[in-house]
Amino acid sequence: MNTGTAARLDRIGRDGRFVVVPMDHGITLGAVRGLKDIEATIDAVTRGGADAVLTQKGIAPRVHDNRNGAGYVVHLNASTTIGPDANDKRMTGTVEEAVRAGADAVSFHINVGSDHEPDQITQLAEVCDDADRLGMPVLAMAYARGPGVDEHDAESLGHAVRLAEELGADVVKTAYSGDAGSFEHVVESTRLPVIIAGGEPEGDRATLDAVRGAMDAGGAGVSMGRSVFQHDDPEAIARAVAGVVHEDMTAADALREAGL
Known part of the structure; x- marks a missing residue:
């Protein structure tokens, strides 16, 4: 890893652990709750302890004045839920455009096992280069x-995270397998920091239990979108997640400390 990459990686996490809140869902889902006034949401989650936020490049002007010193990730591909195939993620930006947008990192989505895997492998390799x-x-x-x-x-998740390392990524996000025991295999499949997605919101305790399980298995944090930015109190749930990731709290303690 070169010096610039290492320095910027420190801007989106702390001590090798990461709390990232992706808010690129405006392409995927539209301007859903939490994204219409994205400025207020970014302010809330970063005050709550998110290390970084993530958007598409066009939202960059709405990010910088509201991120409270947190890191910024620009996402480089997308699809919509109303299109013909949500797994068919298409390029929406380049690394150079992300640099111009003031990003500290870029992200790229690949669906391993989909019909679009071959093109996405090629594209991720090019992005990494x-x-x-x-x-x-x-x-x-x-x-x-x-x-x-x-x-x-x-x-399957272990295969997916290993593929990311093989192509040159620095951090990898994937789904949670459901329990710490099985997730150990996922973490052990790569030397990259492994962080978990949030998926469909299922309630505060379920969210924090998943974060705790991933950390117990050796995970490095989270990249959680809807569970955080659509929460009734985005600042509080961000604080709870950060408590588990950065302060090694139990799910119950983190929720109590956050007032949830």
């Missing part, structure tokens, strides 16, 4: 998704 040349960290969002693929199967 461009990023390395410019000293920019890459967060690979590597999911096990496709016909007949169990999105929470530890073996």
